[in-house]
Amino acid sequence: MERITVLGATGSIGVSTLDVLARHPERYQVYALTASTSWQQLAEQVRAHRPRFAVLSDATAAQALREALADADCDTEVLAGEQALVDVAAAGEVDTVMAAIVGAAGLLPTFAAVESGKKVLLANKEVLVMAGGLFMAEARRSGAQILPIDSEHNAIFQCLPLQKALAAGCELAELGVRKILLTASGGPFRSTPVAELAGVTPVQACAHPNWDMGQKISVDSATMMNKGLELIEACWLFNCTPDDIEVLIHPQSVIHSMVEYVDGSVLAQLGNPDMRTPIAHALGWPERVASGVPALDMVAAARLDFSAPDYERFPCLLLAEQAASMGLTAPAVLNAANEVAVAAFLQGDLAFTDIAEVNKRVLLAAQLTEPVDLDVVQLADAKARQHARRLIDAGLV
Ligand code: NAD
Ligand code: MG
Structure with a gap:
């Protein structure tokens, strides 16, 4: 039996993962399921998959889950907080971790899975954007196998020769x-x-x-x-x-x-x-x-169409290409600004086209450094978030 932790179990990728796992009960066993606040949905998933642990990053939601499961016929232990996410990603009993938390919130638990040499199914692309060099170096050291879940990267992986996949x-x-x-x-x-x-x-x-x-x-x-x-x-x-x-x-x-x-x-x-x-x-x-x-x-x-992307329509694509060439902490900065700008757009506080504007201003103003460890990456992320929030709150875009 392969034992699996699903980080971000209540999200779109998490739900699809549990659907596939449920088709192969003889092969996979769910060790832990995690989410941020959605305790009702997690309670349903716990009843169906009976994991050893259920983790909510939010402590109030974790208490609600504990109460909801009190009469349930399962011995799932409910934990709370970010350290618990890290613990269920790195636990010795776990073989495989599905990394499907959205955004920078997945950085530490996903890194913990890589550090402890797991088979890591990587959906959480933002963490590779933030700290790809550190993740890949750590995977080589620990022997973790990182398998891409993003459909494009999974397709590329399937089209590359096997030796690339293995080495x-x-x-x-x-x-x-x-x-x-x-x-x-x-x-x-x-x-x-x-x-x-x-x-x-x-x-x-x-x-x-x-x-x-x-x-x-x-x-x-x-x-x-x-x-x-x-x-x-x-x-x-x-x-x-x-x-x-x-x-x-x-x-x-x-x-x-x-x-x-x-x-x-x-x-x-x-x-x-x-x-x-x-x-x-x-x-x-x-x-x-x-x-x-x-x-x-x-x-x-019936038909498959192809065309080249239009950078005037999609300035964020160009910004990401620029951040990739700038290297250092530029991708982490861009990712952080984008997370703040997208959240503001979803709340109705920012126009759609100003997402690119916030991203550009924050990227161009940032002091870039070598991402030598996760602390440096998290500092760059925090400063970029502050800058993006300042621009949005002050109506500067
Ligand atoms: P989602 O918003 O549907 O789910 C996110 C999950 O992360 C939820 O379980 C949520 O509880 C958890 N989460 C959110 N914030 C958290 C926090 N602060 N701490 C702990 N957990 C937190 O997102 P999704 O669409 O499933 O995407 C997940 C990741 O997979 C993203 O990085 C996304 O880019 C990537 N991805 C998704 C798809 C897709 O089809 N949905 C495709 C390719 C890649
Ligand atoms: Mg994709």
């Missing part, structure tokens, strides 16, 4: 790879007139045409900051630079990304837009396990 750290060129083609749907505003973007609402921004996801990543998909974060994520996961990656708009989200080789071959991974496929791939790897995703109907899909 992370070798150069793409040594494997005959010419470039990575990172596909993007273009989100809900791919063809909205640019002049109308300033007035779009959170509801419109979260209505992704192909994927059903959490609010933060949905807004990131609408600004294409998501693709920018994914570009940085890919550089770390596949040991390459932004020059090795071409972003390609593919509105149908049937191809999840591609790898082009020097002989002219282009390998693609296709599938329905359902995160249970990459989750099942990473859970089972190197074997294959059923995911519950219906077979792709190629006749119904």
Whole structure:
């Protein structure tokens, strides 16, 4: 039995993960489930999966969960706080950790899983954007296997030769790879007139045409900051630079990304837009396990379109490319500013187009340093958040 901790169990990725796990009770056992405040949903999940631990980062919510489970026929222990998240990620009994907390909040628990040499299924892209060098170095030291859950990165992983998967750290060129083609749907505003973007609402921004996801990543998909974060994520996961990656708009989200080789071959991974496929791939790897995703109907899909991204429409994509080239703490700064700006947009305190403006101002003003450890990264993150909040609160954008 493989024992699994699901960090962010109540989110979109967490729910899909539990769906796949429930299809293979002979293979996987849930060790811990975690969330921030959603104790009612976590209570349902605890009743269904009977983990050893349930963790809420919020202490009041944890108390409510304890009371809700008092009459339940299970001996799940309820814990609270960030240290408990770290503990269930690093526990000796755990084989595999699904890292599916959204944003910088996942930094310490996800790092703890890597540090303790787990098989880490990585959905929480923000932590690689913040501290990719530290994560990859720590994985090499501890022997942790990081398997990408982000559909594009999972597709690239599947299209790369096995030796790349087994010996992370070798150069793409040594494997005959010419470039990575990172596909993007273009989100809900791919063809909205640019002049109308300033007035779009959170509801419109979260209505992704192909994927059903959490609010933060949905807004990131609408600004294409998501693709920018994914570009940085890919550089770390596949040991390459932004020059090795071409972003390609593919509105149908049937191809999840591609790898082009020097002989002219282009390998693609296709599938329905359902995160249970990459989750099942990473859970089972190197074997294959059923995911519950219906077979792709190629006749119904009928056509696949491609175009180049438009930087005027999607300035956040350009900013992420710039942050990737700037290196140092620039990606951590950009990520922090973006988390604050997206939260403000979702609360109705910031116009959609001002997300990019906040991000740009914070990135360009930041004093960048070498991210030698997590403290440096967290300091850069905190300062960038302060700056972004100042700009938004003072109405400076
Ligand atoms: P979500 O908002 O649906 O869920 C987030 C989860 O994290 C919830 O369980 C929540 O309780 C927990 N969480 C939030 N803040 C927390 C905090 N401060 N402390 C502890 N836990 C906290 O998000 P999601 O869409 O499932 O995305 C999760 C991650 O996966 C993100 O990094 C996202 O970029 C990535 N991802 C998601 C998808 C998708 O299809 N949803 C696809 C690719 C990558
Ligand atoms: Mg993705």
